[in-house]
Amino acid sequence: MSIPAQNLTDAYARAGGSFYAYDLDAMGAHLSSLKAEGLRLWYACKANPLSAVLECVKESGFSFDVASLGELEQVLKIGADPKRILLTGPVKSDAFLLRAFAAGTEWFVAESHAQLHRLEKYAAAAGRPVNILLRLQLDWDSGAKSVLGGNKITAFGLGVEDWGNLPALAHLRYRGVHVFQWGNVLSAATLGEVWKRIAEVARQYSDAQGFALDVLDLGGGIGISYEEPGGMLEWESLLEPLAEARRVAGAGELWMELGRYAVGPFGTYVTKVMEKKNVRGESFLLCNGGSQHMVRPALVKESFPCRNLNSARSRPAKKFHVHGPLCTALDCLGSFSLPEDSAEEDLLAFSQCGAYGFTESMPYFLCHELAGEWAWQNGNWRELRKVEAAGSWLR
Ligand SMILES: Cc1ncc(COP(=O)(O)O)c(C=O)c1O
Known part of the structure; x- marks a missing residue:
């Protein structure tokens, strides 16, 4: 993320409140560099469905994974080819x-037998066959923890008890397997082990069920750092593990639906310190933005990296608890080492917020204004969403 601090400060003044900034130049350059033999990339819109982001993703050659009607409408609106839209999600x-x-979409990830029967009904009504990837839930302890459950029992995909007896339905073409249980993995070796195991299971499963494994979809899961601004796994370190997974699976193509790794490092959230206080020896900075704009720190107890944009602050660093304006102790954006003389009116910038930021929030609680959204491109700002007062959505 290379937007200069002064430009973020200027944009805050123009926005008139807390906002997200996206560096579309850096995002586009990153996305265009993600290539590997036999790999097709889809963008998981849940990470950030902003149309300027979707356009950048589309220009970089990605297809789209949509998990809701809203996401589908959004990608159709930017002119995505329906043949390059994959429907995912535990409930459709x-x-x-x-x-x-x-x-006219043609590819679907099915997560249950009930979904297979509903898809057959719609395909029959449309009078055309569709392609199905079966999402399997593995019972395998990789040793890695994950926001997506890892080896925990979850509601995603077909549990092992449902793996057998795939129904032969006239309009469904079984084309592949989808497995995704390990999210934000920061080690290429761990991802390699997970993918290899998935490949083995997919191979055995498609053989047992008698369909050709045209596609093995590994979901997302490639990690970015929440300690270091801009930190992420090196793409080159994944080429060998990807090739190995494809070889072990004997799959025609590997697919991935990337969210966090695609856009996470290219977003910054900026908010203003309204108050500084000490409570029983602990120091707090209270901001006008918080969980109403960015709920991930409260949900998963992992902060986005934070810095003070005020270049005049240079005293030794000290630990501050940074809180938002909601009337709940849950509204904590994290505890950070910041200049000791950080003060009211300073702007704080949180990096790595391009994914699971604006839409992973709880904007309505307490009726504060919605965050703005700004795009940085060719050294210029575009205001994509104004800071919006609650009066616009309160009924
Ligand atoms: C089915 C599916 N695919 C892809 C993704 C994107 O994952 P990531 O952000 O780790 O790339 C998710 C995220 O929850 C998902 O549920």
């Missing part, structure tokens, strides 16, 4: 499926 509403079939 009727409205979502109806719209997808009407738009």
